[in-house]
């Protein structure tokens with residue numbers, strides 16, 4: 001029987017980068033998401049895929065069939081992980097899954113309020129070998145969620161004050177996730193992954209200005225201005241609250257921590273903000 005790597009969130013930011021690398025290595029992968037039309041659009045018939053919903057346990061067995069390892073993400077809208085993610089881990093254990101690489105968040109081990117903390121704890125006791133990739137803020141938030149505000153209003157509209165962030169490029173996370181599947185030293189280990197520099201959003205705006213050749217500002221909105229704008233844009237109340245709280249933490253300097261782990265694991269310097277903006281520049285033009 002073929003042993004595949006199941007990639008949850010295969011149409012999302014990090015899942016699609018992990019898939020790209022594994023497909024390039026000719027590794028058998030199985031893609032999972034709720035919307036299989038999106039998987040088909042992205043991958044055509046080149047991979048095995050399955051309709052999968054963490055919130056529907058009836059989809060678990062089909063997802064886990066012929067799978068020995070999992071790249072696990074928690075979809076951002078799932079808060080109740082005890083109800084929707086941990087039972088999937090239990091089913092994975094029952095079906096003999098050997099290793100789960102979990103995309104976590106920096107500081108998750110010390111912060112009981114983030115859902116990733118509960119997932120990590122559950123994975124540790126599951127008996128399945130685990131790797132926790134505790135990532136800092138993604139650079140790609142600027143090319144996805146904030147893309148249009150930057151593109152059309154030339155503004156980085158984020159309520160982070162003067163707080164610095166040790167941004168990481170998801171391409172670096174994906175490369176490390178793939179290494180974790182093939183190198184046994186990653187098993188039952190956790191890594192805090194950041195970029196090599198901590199920048200505030202004034203500095204980020206300057207990089208955008210330099211690369212794009214037009215003025216991009218950081219308007220440094222207050223938390224309540226941010227909440228109002230997000231409400232107008234139609235974002236869910238709970239989501240807005242989570243985002244505002246995250247940026248409150250950034251204001252306090254909590255996101256500024258830099259580790260050397262990304263460079264050590266990649267054996268090369270992490271992608272910088274300048275490189276990221278250059279590589280993705282077309283999306284804001």
Ligand SMILES: NC(=O)c1ccc[n+]([C@@H]2O[C@H](COP(=O)([O-])OP(=O)(O)OC[C@H]3O[C@@H](n4cnc5c(N)ncnc54)[C@H](OP(=O)(O)O)[C@@H]3O)[C@@H](O)[C@H]2O)c1
Nearest residue numbers: 009010011012013014033034035053054074075135137138
């Ligand atoms: N953004 C950051 O700066 C940052 C930093 C560190 C950690 N993280 C963590 O990264 C995770 C998100 O990863 P991402 O940005 O790669 O995700 P993403 O781009 O938001 O994509 C989510 C993926 O999950 C799938 N999905 C959504 N709901 C699902 C469900 N109920 N069942 C099964 N699949 C579902 C989506 O496809 P369908 O909609 O078709 O199902 C999609 O493929 C979060 O846990 C977040 O906390 C984010």
